[in-house]
Amino acid sequence: AQTVTQSQPEMSVQEAETVTLSCTYDTSESDYYLFWYKQPPSRQMILVIRQEAYKQQNATENRFSVNFQKAAKSFSLKISDSQLGDAAMYFCAYRSESGAGSYQLTFGKGTKLSVIP
Amino acid sequence: NAGVMQNPRHLVRRRGQEARLRCSPMKGHSHVYWYRQLPEEGLKFMVYLQKENIIDESGMPKERFSAEFPKEGPSILRIQQVVRGDSAAYFCASSLDRAGETQYFGPGTRLLVL
Numbered sequence: 221a222q223t224v225t226q227s228q229p230e231m232s233v234q235e236a237e238t239v240t241l242s243c244t245y246d247t248s249e250s251d252y253y254l255f256w257y258k259q260p261p262s263r264q265m266i267l268v269i270r271q272e273a274y275k276q277q278n279a280t281e282n283r284f285s286v287n288f289q290k291a292a293k294s295f296s297l298k299i300s301d302s303q304l305g306d307a308a309m310y311f312c313a314y315r316s317e318s319g320a321g322s323y324q325l326t327f328g329k330g331t332k333l334s335v336i337p
Numbered sequence: 338n339a340g341v342m343q344n345p346r347h348l349v350r351r352r353g354q355e356a357r358l359r360c361s362p363m364k365g366h367s368h369v370y371w372y373r374q375l376p377e378e379g380l381k382f383m384v385y386l387q388k389e390n391i392i393d394e395s396g397m398p399k400e401r402f403s404a405e406f407p408k409e410g411p412s413i414l415r416i417q418q419v420v421r422g423d424s425a426a427y428f429c430a431s432s433l434d435r436a437g438e439t440q441y442f443g444p445g446t447r448l449l450v451l
Contacts (some may be wrong), residue, residue, distance in 0.1 A: 263447075264442070265380070265428060265445075266442075267439060323385075323432075324385060324396070325430075327379035329378060
């Protein structure tokens with residue numbers, strides 16, 4: 221079974237600075253997707269960014285980018301120019317593409333990000 | 338395009354009552370997933386459904402929990418004889434297809450069992 225580990229329960233960053241959230245995962249599969257979801261105080265789950273494992277190029281969405289290291293099974297999220305609205309819980313998630321399963325998401329326990337004005 | 342809709346947003350039940358949670362997927366989406374989030378935890382998969390079919394219910398508790406996604410209408414997660422341990426946020430997600438598609442989440446239903 222796949223597992224996702226987020227080793228930082230809480231992080232803080234100064235407004236306008238850069239922060240990196242860590243995520244590692246364990247899998248024996250070669251084809252999969254990785255995601256970062258954001259959960260603000262409203263508790264809505266919002267997709268931040270996704271990465272296909274077969275792509276070597278790191279995904280980028282505006283101020284959000286990832287550092288995907290497939291061999292190390294690492295998938296960190298970098299937030300540049302942090303804004304107050306970035307304060308939230310951030311969840312890393314894994315999804316198999318093996319075709320044998322239901323493509324369910326496996327989530328880490330989350331990292332709570334605080335942004336300091 | 339309306340997002341995933343869930344209702345009610347908040348639900349209070351007493352022990353032993355039934356809870357019914359509804360999920361309307363995004364327009365055109367025929368794949369629905371239910372997840373449960375306990376306090377201070379990440380989301381845990383419960384069940385995956387397509388129209389009129391349960392594809393994977395490996396994350397569902399063996400008793401008291403059931404789910405359906407009828408040909409017409411929303412998907413429903415039903416919890417019979419609720420206990421305090423069922424208190425959690427229940428999220429529904431939908432996707433257009435199965436392979437390669439992102440799951441989009443609804444706002445969740447917060448269930449509180451007194």
